[in-house]
């Protein structure tokens with residue numbers, strides 16, 4: 001059944017080395033993230049990181065971004081995360097989507113072509129500009145931060 005939620009279409013270009021790989025897709029009916037797979041086979045040594053090829057490029061509609069987030073199962077079981085989480089894919093980026101993985105675990109982690117390595121969350125972008133001023137309005141918090149309200 002098609003989702004009743006509003007949806008946007010994102011143009012996706014399969015690169016030569018993406019031949020045969022699945023298009024990023026939601027694993028369940030109400031998943032927020034689309035799982036994306038690796039186009040490469042590699043081993044991430046403990047502490048190692050790598051920009052993993054996905055075999056796809058995309059044209060995100062203006063006004064949207066794609067966030068790249070870790071998969072919790074890989075994080076919990078193997079310490080595999082993204083050092084830049086959430087990675088930001090800009091609407092004007094036309095290069096290959098790469099997933100920067102880091103192995104925070106203590107064992108080498110092997111990735112096969114076709115393994116689901118991260119998830120993509122599509123989000124609207126709010127554009128803003130800065131207006132420079134001499135004084136800011138008062139608030140109860142003021143300049144308190146970094147634990148100022150206690151543990």
Ligand SMILES: O=c1ccn([C@H]2C[C@H](O)[C@@H](COP(=O)(O)OP(=O)(O)OP(=O)(O)O)O2)c(=O)[nH]1
Nearest residue numbers: 068084087088089090091093096097098099100
């Ligand atoms: O996990 C990521 C993060 C970024 N990118 C691509 C798409 C994004 O639009 C571009 C730039 O990303 P970002 O702005 O985070 O990196 P930067 O270091 O600021 O590079 P740039 O100077 O190219 O903006 O790199 C990826 O493929 N994967």
Ligand SMILES: [Mg+2]
Nearest residue numbers: 088089090093
């Ligand atoms: Mg940038």
